[in-house]
Amino acid sequence: MTTVLSVDGVHKVFGARHVLRGVSLDVAEHEVVALIGASGSGKSTLLRCINLLEPVDDGTIGLDGEDITDPRVDPDRVRQRIGMVFQAFNLFPHMSVLANVTLAPRRVHGVPAAEARDKAMALLARIGLAELAPAYPDRLSGGQQQRVAIVRALMNTPRLLLLDEVTSALDPELVGEVLALIRELRGDGMTMLLATHEMGFARQVADRVCFLDGGTLVEQGPPEQVLGEPREARTRQFLRRIIEAGRLPISGTG
Template structure:
């Protein structure tokens, strides 16, 4: 059996006395797209931040390609070079052009020369329809364009694992489609991804596996057809009924 790209074992995280992750286990195989669903506060974003070592664990361990990355001796900056994380807020540097945002990490972190970094960045921007915006500053772009640029910035470092945290939640409805289309392309290319989303239709379409989180635990997981169409757990059914009533399923 091959080593999973991501292996989370017994994760526990406490904020101000509140347990946010509760003995959570999750494995993600190479080329797999795992979608996390659940109500706000269920632990989805915290899980992604712990995987990227932005939040320390209170217990448990995380392995990336078999390496124990939550070992206290591990250099978190070295680990983050292999993980792309895209937030719901775009977090682009406002004083840098789109091109400079995309090339900053390859040049400063990976030591790639400017000419090569810019050539690679332009190929990625061309792919997502942003080549014409390369010299623009982020505030001159629409929300959808900014989010696509943020995803490209992560892709420019050729990550082993992509983490996407509610990447459409800050967008106007008419802009959601262009970002989801890019994520579909990444999935088709075989990118290993963990995606937190409230978009159930998107989860059904792009996920190899859906995990429903509640109270910091994965309550149920399985194929999109099973979890979203015929959930076994009462709590999953209750959540999806509320989502359906809100018109998001």
């Protein structure tokens, strides 16, 4: 099995806060790995380190066997192979959907405008938003904006897709359409690492669930094991709070 991502002993410190404490994690080709844990556990910071938005203080991160944390590595070149979708949609309000989606391929990666447009329209059509290509973000619902943000991340056909709490800014009734798109990407074999508070979704879509607590990877395994029969006391305590809050349906259908 080909390893796409290899995180080895990564530490990240912000002032007095030790946010990541020796995290090690591999993601295989076509695998979907869900990161769960309370706010502040290090999930988002780990994703930002992988996308080279934050430098690591110790440890290494490898992408297809290349140490991308080597200071000689060009971050822009690495980001051509990694797509990232954030909690906030980060769409430019003064640009149309089509312009938002094609901006980076045209300006950063030198893709001809016609080629970028054709690919963008094909992706937008696939998610049922082709007719909104000329619209501006303020005309779209939150769910539509987040799906556009995912399309933007797919424009370079990334080797790895990082998803950081992509449903957290959405109204509950809009969450489903974004999760459906992620499910579809999984069916296509996209390699994904996603941080999520949607426990029922993690149970359904992930091949593996990793529980982070205090910057440490406490437990990982198949969803049915980690979410159903956790071995570690800290995992059980976290899931107990989630269940009490009604965010982990016992059936896993939420």
